[in-house]
Amino acid sequence: AQTVTQSQPEMSVQEAETVTLSCTYDTSESNYYLFWYKQPPSRQMILVIRQEAYKQQNATENRFSVNFQKAAKSFSLKISDSQLGDTAMYFCAFRGSGGGADGLTFGKGTHLIIQP
């Protein structure tokens, strides 16, 4: 079974700063997908970024980018030019490539607070 670990329960930065959220995972699979989801107070899960394990290039989506280190099983999220609207819970998640029937395994989450 796979596990996902987020070791930062809470982080706080000033608006416009850059912040990095950490995530490590453990799996015996060679191909899989990793995700960062944002959960604002509304509790709607919002996909931030996705990384496919067979792709060496780190995924980027506007101000969001990841540092994917497959050998180290590390998948960190960097948020540049942070905005007040980035305040939310952030969950790192893992999904295997088992034919599409895999649900997500989530980390415990990091509560990110952007201070004005």
Added chain:
Amino acid sequence: GAVVSQHPSWVICKSGTSVKIECRSLDFQATTMFWYRQFPKQSLMLMATSNEGSKATYEQGVEKDKFLINHASLTLSTLTVTSAHPEDSSFYICSARDLGTVPYEQYFGPGTRLTVT
């Protein structure tokens, strides 16, 4: 973008009664849907995988007789919490797999808050 709805958004029921939660994919077909549970200030835990036309697959430790899942069509899965007790109070979230995307995308519903009194 693809939309998944849940109904109701919140429900209060008395201990011992059953409550049904619906998960619908509004603009795509979903042969597979997933049910998650989230306790306050905690992460999401996968409860079960719902497959259209067949029995659901439950994660270890989830009572299948308590959490009945029915996936009767390509756009609807239901979760029925039977004989609910206060410890079943939680936030239940579904997600649906979009067959038309490669690799497949999974879209989340807005969640249902269940309170058992």
